[in-house]
Amino acid sequence: MTATLYCFGESGNAYKAALTMALAGYDWTPVWVDFFHGGARRPEFLALNEMGEVPVFVENGLTLTQSAVIQLHVAERRGKLMEGDRDEILRWLFWDNHKGSAQFGTLRFLMNFLPEEKRPAEAIRWLSGRVRAALATLEQHLEGRDWMAGTAPSLADTACCGYLYYPEPFGFERDRFPAISAWLDRIAALPGWKHPYEMMPGNPSDRA
Amino acid sequence: MTATLYCFGESGNAYKAALTMALAGYDWTPVWVDFFHGGARRPEFLALNEMGEVPVFVENGLTLTQSAVIQLHVAERRGKLMEGDRDEILRWLFWDNHKGSAQFGTLRFLMNFLPEEKRPAEAIRWLSGRVRAALATLEQHLEGRDWMAGTAPSLADTACCGYLYYPEPFGFERDRFPAISAWLDRIAALPGWKHPYEMMPGNPSDRA
Structure with missing residues (x-):
């Protein structure tokens, strides 16, 4: 079961979710949202997230929004990145x-x-x-x-x-x-780390 | 055991913690922080919260900051205000x-x-x-x-x-x-509700 993350490379909020999945060894696939041409304001995207924001995480019928909620879900599923207080x-x-x-x-x-x-x-x-x-x-x-x-x-x-x-x-x-x-x-230096423009599709050079 | 909340009436962030305690029937006492005269930037306050912000919650040796963290602590202790998803x-x-x-x-x-x-x-x-x-x-x-x-x-x-x-x-x-x-x-209309200027010490008329 692969999770889907609606995201775009320029979004640090999406990167927080993506990086958490990468460091926790979570199986996920990015889906690019064309934010700079209104892709987060289209009806089909608003049906996923009324807030009109990335990231949106979809897995097996579960839809989560807000980067921190996705981070907490991934950490709890994997038992990782929540060590300590x-x-x-x-x-x-x-x-x-x-x-x-x-x-x-x-x-x-x-x-x-x-x-x-x-x-x-x-x-x-x-x-x-x-x-x-x-x-x-x-x-x-x-x-x-x-x-x-x-x-x-x-x-x-x-x-x-x-x-x-x-x-x-x-x-x-x-x-x-x-x-x-x-x-x-x-x-x-942590295993799995990538730069946001390497981890998610879309970056400013696409629009240059 | 009474919890202490460092707060001031004008702070809606402090109000979120105070209102949560009031609606959950938590035993607490407010301590006024003189924010408008730098009270959140004094060394003794920064020792409580390096972020220099209210609210700060202290209970039996436990110090919590960030309104949502205090809200979650109170809700979990009381088993209230977390019904549902x-x-x-x-x-x-x-x-x-x-x-x-x-x-x-x-x-x-x-x-x-x-x-x-x-x-x-x-x-x-x-x-x-x-x-x-x-x-x-x-x-x-x-x-x-x-x-x-x-x-x-x-x-x-x-x-x-x-x-x-x-x-x-x-x-x-x-x-x-x-x-x-x-x-x-x-x-x-919920039992325990009060207006922020009734629930916490300090309001603009003190400074008029």
Whole structure:
């Protein structure tokens, strides 16, 4: 039984689910959603997810949305990536959805994927300040720690790194955040890891 | 054994935890954090929560942060507010942390609690569009449904309503969202419900 993940390469939220499956040795197949031409707003996609967002996970009649819900399902099925203190893992999953990936992904979108003449300069400036604060929280938490929660890789890691391997600029540069950078290298050394543009179909060069 | 909740009345994120405890019949006491004078940035508070945010829950040596983690802890302890499909409840908890309360609370802060001369007009305009989209998702989901997930009140309800009882304007008016409004009335009729300014210490009139 193969799970299907509706996704596209540019989506760090989809990457969180995909990376979790890859590191947990889950059997899955990606299905590309043409997000940049309204593919997540079409009726057949909205029937899968009323929120009009990727990722959507489908397996044997079960449909799940929200990256963290998919992450939790995969981790529980495989008994992987939930070692240690569950509350601490959940704490970073929620932080990531609130302050981390939520803001990283939005700022990256505004700065790179909106047509230049449509980029809202003042909103970008304002959101950049919030992204700096979130990156500072992450950097400080990772100083002297190998993994986000406890002593082993967990869903907290596969969540918080969701937007941090992408090349498009949004205020995250590796040399300014050494603890985050070393942690990203540790995750990238885990068996099964791939870059988001290698793991899921679709990337900016398709649209160039 | 009484739990302590570090909170302040203006925080809808703290309200989500407080309301969950109230509806679940949990024994708790609020401790006011003087957020508007930097109380969440003081060293003794940061020692409780490195994220510098309320709510913080302390009970018998256990410290929890992130409203949803506290909500899950209380629901599991009491066996309440988790009836029905757990994945569906979690889906709305994560949606709320990403697109719902996260954006409602931020916009309300910018429009009401920042000094007028510091309010970023273009960022407010941009965020208002995102808040409208999130409210539309909520309104559509609640049309023909009594509760966010399944047929009984759950954590999905105590999460998504977190910022929707406050009087300060941020683009949510009851008469424009009839399904949300009827649902807020249903929640307010549950035994134990109180308005956030009644349930937690601190409100804007203290600072007037």
